[in-house]
Amino acid sequence: MLTINVAVLLAVIVILRLRRRTEARSRSDEKMTVVIVLALGLLLAPTPFGQGIIGILEELASGVTQASR
Template identity: 45%
Template structure:
């Protein structure tokens, strides 16, 4: 479990750094790498209790919007 949390924190830092850069200088490969990193982050965080809480909050928000 420690490796999952550590990898998640590392990926979150990478995502924040990459998204702070100006958007006009990004290539398709750069954007694809950012999306891939975000997806991997989502998969890693989903296995944690924090990820499950986020999933429940999103589910409540979706049900409230209907």
């Protein structure tokens, strides 16, 4: 039995959609890409991988804040 992780499937779809030329995209196509990326983010957020990304982003944000002082 083959199982497909939905997050992996959405990541592949995002990569394929972002590889297309910018001029070939319509507004509805761009909106659909945003919706897919948001769904991918919601699927990854509660996972250990998603928590790791959040930790890295928090470190970057605090570094930028301290550098601007």
